[in-house]
Amino acid sequence: MTDDQDTRQPRRVERITSGPLFRVLRPVLAPTAVAVTVQAVGSLCSVIPFSALLALADRLTQHQDLTQHQDVGGALIWFVAGLGIQSACGFLALLITHFADVGLQATLRRTLSTKLGRLPLGWFGEHSSGRVRQIVQNDVDSLHQLVAHTLVESVAGVLTPAVGLVFCFAVDWRLGLAVIAPMAVYFTVFSALSRTGNREIMARVSDELAAVSAAITDYFRGVVVLKVFGRAGEKYGRFTAVSERFRAEFTGLVRPAMRAQAVASVFLTASVMACSVFAVGVWSVQQHWTRAASVLVVSTVAMMLPAAILTIATSAQARAEAVEAAGRIVRLLDEPELPVTDREAELGDAAVEMRDVSFGYRQDRPVLRDITLTFPARTTTALVGPSGAGKSTLTALLARFHDVDQGQIRLGGVDVRDIPPGQLYRTVGVLLQEPQLPAVSVAENIALGRPDATRAEIERAAREALIHDRIAALPKGYDSVVGTDARLSGGEAQRIAIARLLLADTPVLVLDEATSAIDPDAAALLHGAIRRLAEGRTVIMIAHRLGSTTGADNTVVLEDGRVVEQGTHTQLLEHGGVYARMWNDWNDDVCGVAR
Amino acid sequence: MISALIAIGGTATRREFRGFLALATLVGVLQGLALATTVPVLLSLHHDDTGAAWGWLAVLGLVAAAGGTLLTRVTMRGFHLAMNVIVAMHRRLGQRLVELPIGWFTPATTGRTSHVAVRGTMFVAQTAMDILVPLTLHVVTPLTVAVTTCFYDWRMGLALLAAAPVIWLSATLAGRRNGAAERRIHDAASATNSRLLEFADKQLTLRSAGIEGTAYAPLDDAIDEQRRAGRRALWSSVLGLVLQGFVVQAAFGAAVTLGVYLAVRGTADPVHVVALIGLCAQFSGPLKILAELGTALRRSAVEVGAVRDLVELEGLPEPATPSPPPSRHDLVFDNVTFGYGEGLGKDSEPVLNGLSLTVPHHSMVALVGPSGSGKTTLTRLIARFWDVQEGAVTLGGTDVRELATDDLMAQLSLVFQDVYLFDDTLEANIRLGNPGATDEQVRRAAEFAAVTEIAERLPDGWQSTVGEGGRALSGGERQRVSIARALVKNAPVVLFDEATAALDPTTEAVVTESIRLLAGRATVLVIAHSLATVAQADSIAFLDGGVVVEHGTHDDLIARNGRYAQFWRSRESGHHRLDKAGASKGEQP
Missing domain, CATH: 3.40.50.300 (P-loop containing nucleotide triphosphate hydrolases)
Known part of the structure; x- marks a missing residue:
């Protein structure tokens, strides 16, 4: 159920700057940009604690004479400060997006109601109430998730690991490679095991969900009719059959992706990262290419990376939902309105x-x-x-x-x-x-x-x-x-x-x-x-x-x-x-x- | 939320769940142990003992591999668990709906609860896929890490362990604040959503009243209120989120500081400390993620909880040992009291107040009375739309509560204002009355009820779908289909609400004729509005204020010159005088 991250980033950005999502999010573009920048700064600042940690490790391991504890103290302060700055930036970014989101929710609803007020009354018929319901109850909420959480989290999820990775390479290129290796394996395994056309699968998944939703709604509506005729049990049989079918279809669609994800993500766990880094690390130390402190710090940083990456997985879902939701909203906003005029007319009589x-x-x-x-x-x-x-x-x-x-x-x-x-x-x-x-x-x-x-x-x-x-x-x-x-x-x-x-x-x-x-x-x-x-x-x-x-x-x-x-x-x-x-x-x- | 899931899924799920949790915990522990093994590797490395380093690395590798394999296994298990819960949820919901009283099914409740069920499905699926496993791991692994740290340096380990309850406490507090905040936002959003939906549904009315765009005050207010609530809740929720993150970072920072302090003081081996710092990071990192998972979890919990509430609704009690279907078909209301109860404001005193009435076998009784007198409610109680609060309703001597619902409904034909059509073909809707009816019988009933002309009017004839609730038909047409259905069903008891008779002349004629036809071969209780019907009735019950005030034949009651007579006269005069004010065009028949 995940979107592959780094390779698809440029396309994602493209998708965001054009199309329905952009239109719908335009009111909050400015604050979102600010929040994203703030978060970016925070992520970039993650290099501070990393470097401080390296300095700390060096000073603790190399200087047998620890009376120079100002150095150590200094590194420690930088370390804690760095953590603090990261947190602060994260907080600020979230605050901004949450505020922006509150505004967006109101704006969206007003826009929708204005539109509804202008649609020809004939539009309001058989299928309209379901559509409006979907948009009002679900889609606006999907956008809330996106704006308030996902955007900022995605930035953090990409930048922080990126910074970490660069840092690892800067410390020692061999160790850097050791960090990349599991990630590369993750991507390879994931692509190999998952069926092609992730988006197509997701489309089919949402079809399945829509179908089962329709079945549920239909059942709820229809059961009373059948109750009146003492035959409610019949429909129940059909309904449970639909439910089983949903399970089978959904499982069939999603399981391969889930399995791929499950297997591949093993390579992103901290323990596997540690294995990789330490394997290369021990070898490098043995060859006197690098020192133990470096191995320590790189492994520490490396073990923190996967967590950051995996948030992207969850946010990919939210992003996709938001794109769908925005699509539906925009389609509604684009419905032809009854052409109206503003100017009051001079009416003759009441004929x-x-x-x-x-x-x-x-x-x-x-x-x-x-x-x-x-x-x-x-x-x-x-x-x-x-x-x-x-x-x-x-x-x-x-x-x-x-x-x-x-x-x-x-x-x-x-x-x-x-x-x-x-x-x-x-x-x-x-x-x-x-x-x-x-x-x-x-x-x-x-x-x-x-x-x-x-x-x-x-x-x-x-x-x-x-x-x-x-x-x-x-x-x-x-x-x-x-x-x-x-x-x-x-x-x-x-x-x-x-x-x-x-x-x-x-x-x-x-x-x-x-x-x-x-x-x-x-x-x-x-x-x-x-x-x-x-x-x-x-x-x-x-x-x-x-x-x-x-x-x-x-x-x-x-x-x-x-x-x-x-x-x-x-x-x-x-x-x-x-x-x-x-x-x-x-x-x-x-x-x-x-x- | 877990308990909600289990409540929905049932006992089989509980077992599966326990197994799942056990496995996930094991994975967490293994991962923690693997991480713990990094310390000896580092130590060996530092002491230039590469042999030992490789040895420990091998251990690390093995444990990591074991953890990894099981991780895959447990992820898939979680997925299957969720699917099982979904199927169980559907099944139980479906079951529950079958058992709920008919009176529960208003368009509002039906809409709301189907929405709950749909969202519940989505959320359970999502929870399983994204939340369950990481949640467990991100709790168990840090704990394991903390415990193993104790073995290496009890002070740092203790610091971590001490931090655990603090973190947990701050998480709970943050979670609670968050939860309250989100609930307020959710409520405000719901209110706005209902207004917005109302705005959409009632566009016709609103626009024809000249209300354009968001000039509809309640909607405007709701949007503003939501914005205000959002702002208020905002601080709570973000603060909560950050608090949690901050506490975790602080814990990490504190542990590192402690370690450094100990190293500098000379009471701990600096190399040890350095190695342990790495381990500490593995304590704080996952806990930070936990905070984010918590938000997602809470959202799911709300939705899943709503489903659980639905599943646990009380149905109408079916009799444990149902009585056999009665052979006689007289109806007796014995001192019946009933009111709609809570949820409808103080406007509802009991609608029926100790009402007693007998409808003899195969006779026709007409119910007459001002609106609100309880006529509709009376007919509904026979069909057990709700149960009486006091007294009893009996059919053929058997209390309707003693009959199996299916048996009861088989005895009744309902021709009400709620016509109960569903989105299927015209023919299917008629045949619903009696699935075993021959085509001939269906056509004949349809002919009698003037439904044939409807079939002729519709594009696909008999196979045209009538739309949700019969949307494609006019009110009178829906009524006629309902009558055709009753004719096909040929049940021994017919409950007729004539109120819609006057929707168009055709329907009116059909109604009168069909009542005439049915009166001969069934027990008929009709809420009557036309003289023709009343004239046919064996007796008339005049209701007012929830009791039968007068009872007798039409002629008797007119002669008595009481309430009924008065009522009838005032209605009759209204019936004919439909011309404009002032002009008395005497074209009356």
């Missing part, structure tokens, strides 16, 4: 128009075709049609959740693409199918679009939405946090959403009436609330109760992505087409039994 609009979620399958509709100001238009006809899509386009493929949507005479989102949503209120109440207080939920609203205004909106009593009945009232202090039913959540819209007081409303039927007990209440909401506004509503169409100024019938009929209720009945048929069916269903 909405669609001209020759076509749209499809996928290129090859249009959901809406050649839609041309007018929604005059302060009128109510009902949209009806069989499921799949495109009603939800139409309302989504009106709220600019996506941009049209062809045609135009105009609000107050201005193309919605030319209206900045803030202004757009102050003009167009949207009531969605499934109410999404963020985990904040009820008051904040209602005032989501108007943070400056007073409590009185909030209460008034709640009263009009017929939800005030329910809120007041909660122990913490308006300060109850949704989800923890207050569990609201679907219908209640809808009424909060309606209160929100009342407070936001938008001239145009786009709503899906299906929302109002989730809690039929409160259906009457909800319809009342919606009625209040609709007064005086331009309303475009997906009607699910055909009774809603009787009061609408215009009813549009959609089928298969096209407008097939429109008119008032009476006109459509007289026309005797799709609408008339639907109306009759519905009548039979609902009213027939009551008779």
